[in-house]
Amino acid sequence: MVLMTFLQKLKAAMQQNNSLFCVGLDPDVAKLPTQFKDSAQPLLDFNKAIIDATADLVCAFKLNSAFYEALGTSGLEQLKLTAQYIKKNHPGIPVILDAKRADIGNTNQGYAISTFDYLGMDAVTVHPYLGGEALQPLLDRADKGVIVLCRTSNPGAAEFQDLQADGQPFYMHVAKRVAKDWNQNRNCLLVVGATYPEEMKSVRQAVGPDMFFLVPGVGAQGGDIAAIMAAGLGSNQNELVINSSRDIIYASSDKDFAQAARQRAQATRDEINKHRS
Amino acid sequence: MVLMTFLQKLKAAMQQNNSLFCVGLDPDVAKLPTQFKDSAQPLLDFNKAIIDATADLVCAFKLNSAFYEALGTSGLEQLKLTAQYIKKNHPGIPVILDAKRADIGNTNQGYAISTFDYLGMDAVTVHPYLGGEALQPLLDRADKGVIVLCRTSNPGAAEFQDLQADGQPFYMHVAKRVAKDWNQNRNCLLVVGATYPEEMKSVRQAVGPDMFFLVPGVGAQGGDIAAIMAAGLGSNQNELVINSSRDIIYASSDKDFAQAARQRAQATRDEINKHRS
Numbered sequence: 001m002v003l004m005t006f007l008q009k010l011k012a013a014m015q016q017n018n019s020l021f022c023v024g025l026d027p028d029v030a031k032l033p034t035q036f037k038d039s040a041q042p043l044l045d046f047n048k049a050i051i052d053a054t055a056d057l058v059c060a061f062k063l064n065s066a067f068y069e070a071l072g073t074s075g076l077e078q079l080k081l082t083a084q085y086i087k088k089n090h091p092g093i094p095v096i097l098d099a100k101r102a103d104i105g106n107t108n109q110g111y112a113i114s115t116f117d118y119l120g121m122d123a124v125t126v127h128p129y130l131g132g133e134a135l136q137p138l139l140d141r142a143d144k145g146v147i148v149l150c151r152t153s154n155p156g157a158a159e160f161q162d163l164q165a166d167g168q169p170f171y172m173h174v175a176k177r178v179a180k181d182w183n184q185n186r187n188c189l190l191v192v193g194a195t196y197p198e199e200m201k202s203v204r205q206a207v208g209p210d211m212f213f214l215v216p217g218v219g220a221q222g223g224d225i226a227a228i229m230a231a232g233l234g235s236n237q238n239e240l241v242i243n244s245s246r247d248i249i250y251a252s253s254d255k256d257f258a259q260a261a262r263q264r265a266q267a268t269r270d271e272i273n274k275h276r277s
Numbered sequence: 278m279v280l281m282t283f284l285q286k287l288k289a290a291m292q293q294n295n296s297l298f299c300v301g302l303d304p305d306v307a308k309l310p311t312q313f314k315d316s317a318q319p320l321l322d323f324n325k326a327i328i329d330a331t332a333d334l335v336c337a338f339k340l341n342s343a344f345y346e347a348l349g350t351s352g353l354e355q356l357k358l359t360a361q362y363i364k365k366n367h368p369g370i371p372v373i374l375d376a377k378r379a380d381i382g383n384t385n386q387g388y389a390i391s392t393f394d395y396l397g398m399d400a401v402t403v404h405p406y407l408g409g410e411a412l413q414p415l416l417d418r419a420d421k422g423v424i425v426l427c428r429t430s431n432p433g434a435a436e437f438q439d440l441q442a443d444g445q446p447f448y449m450h451v452a453k454r455v456a457k458d459w460n461q462n463r464n465c466l467l468v469v470g471a472t473y474p475e476e477m478k479s480v481r482q483a484v485g486p487d488m489f490f491l492v493p494g495v496g497a498q499g500g501d502i503a504a505i506m507a508a509g510l511g512s513n514q515n516e517l518v519i520n521s522s523r524d525i526i527y528a529s530s531d532k533d534f535a536q537a538a539r540q541r542a543q544a545t546r547d548e549i550n551k552h553r554s
Contacts (some may be wrong), residue, residue, distance in 0.1 A: 028387075037289070038528065064384055066378075066380055066384045066386075067385030069387060069395075070391050073350040075391075076349065076350050077350050080350075091342075092458070100404070101377070102377060103341070103343055103375075103377050104429065107341055107344070107497065108343070109343075109347075110343030110347040111343050111346065113347040114347050114349070114352075116375050118347065127404040127406050128436065129406050129426055129437060130426075130429050131433035131434060131435070131438075132433060134431045134434075149406055149407075152407050152411075154382060154408070154410060156408035156409060156410025157407060158408070159408030159409060159410070160447070160450065160451065160454075161406065161408075163450055164442055164443070165442040166440075166441070170440065170447065173437065173440055177436065177437075177515075185329045192525075218377070218546050226410055237349055275390060
């Protein structure tokens with residue numbers, strides 16, 4: 001059996017489901033429908049319903065580690081079981097751990113083990129601040145995706161990311177370094193927030209038409225799909241992984257939450273596809 | 278009972294133990310003495326021995342999350358139990374989680390809960406890349422320490438941290454922002470690596486004499502104590518928390534590992550104190 005890399009798996013899922021859309025499984029136990037109140041593993045049970053309702057509409061699932069870590073060992077177990085559930089029941093859909101890790105090299109080996117081996121994730125998000133040398137243990141995992149924060153979606157992203165160095169904002173230095181130097185194994189992606197289409201356009205111009213972007217910020221954060229599609233698509237009209245979390249998983253707080261999530265996911269996927277040429 | 282803030286607790290421990298030295302509890306299960314081979318909780322058992330052997334010589338313990346996360350739920354449980362063990366048996370010694378977290382604001386709430394409430398840590402290290410707005414849920418925890426990566430100790434730290442913006446390296450922008458804007462609750466510290474004393478000197482000049490630095494990189498990474506003491510001390514000759522991990526916990530790989538760790542910790546503390554005036 002030939003193992004697929006993260007990017008191969010991602011592209012195959014994009015084609016199979018005709019989708020650039022990614023559902024973020026970021027469940028907050030306080031916000032779940034009441035039917036999960038007595039569950040021993042409420043995040044997992046909730047996730048299963050969302051996954052089954054949307055798996056044929058997405059190119060990936062993204063799990064944000066913080067929501068699971070807030071529940072300690074039980075949350076970590078549910079994070080792992082969610083990834084296992086996707087792999088078993090929807091094996092074509094890659095799973096991204098949005099953990100925003102990064103330490104010195106010796107220590108990143110631990111994060112490579114926890115993310116890829118223990119949790120079984122296909123890709124992980126990382127901070128660029130310590131440089132590529134520190135991230136080598138993650139970059140060395142050629143079959144896994146390493147998704148580097150470049151221009152984030154939050155309101156205060158500009159504080160450091162827009163500082164000008166040599167006539168270019170800091171995030172452009174990150175984009176170019178990743179594209180030119182860090183991507184020897186062709187396993188790097190960039191995080192470029194949906195809330196900043198102008199910045200996305202400049203990053204696309206800088207890194208060329210082939211690099212994939214993970215794009216958070218659609219939905220609750222207000223990113224505009226038409227604008228990001230115009231700004232960010234590359235040569236094959238599929239180089240964006242557009243994520244929404246809260247907007248999908250909390251589409252309804254009632255018993256119909258999974259059906260509502262499916263409808264919202266379908267509408268978002270179709271809206272995205274309207275802007276592919 | 279009046280609760281102490283992290284910084285109050287740190288300063289009290291510094292005074293009580295006449296120490297600016299911090300032991301990093303970063304146990305790699307493959308490197309532990311053979312007596313822990315059959316332990317159900319080898320990291321915890323090893324840590325207990327190191328803690329009891331060094332607690333009267335340190336101002337803090339630092340636990341790097343990656344080494345525990347590599348063991349999944351069992352590792353996370355041992356991380357929590359290690360913090361509990363310190364609090365119970367050595368209640369005056371603050372515990373730092375070196376987790377290098379940072380996400381958007383909504384998500385950092387999860388990390389605040391996991392770090393401070395679930396794990397019971399007194400402080401956490403964070404990446405600056407998303408800006409202060411994103412870190413607000415952590416900064417709001419006035420009794421906890423928020424330790425921001427500024428100039429890290431790894432060989433490749435310069436790749437982004439030394440980029441010049443407005444005539445100053447990026448890490449200086451981080452230092453100044455943290456000191457001026459993020460530190461409203463007086464709970465911020467900076468990470469400044471022991472391997473770069475010149476950079477530490479410029480950071481100290483920029484942020485003034487009162488801010489505390491967490492200083493990794495002594496020991497296995499080769500940082501020079503005399504140089505960093507000359508470069509980094511502030512107005513009270515105690516504004517550095519100087520960490521060593523591998524050099525202490527693996528001082529011996531034999532049955533005498535705890536005694537060897539104590540000797541090495543004592544020598545390091547004393548070496549540090551030689552350079553306080």
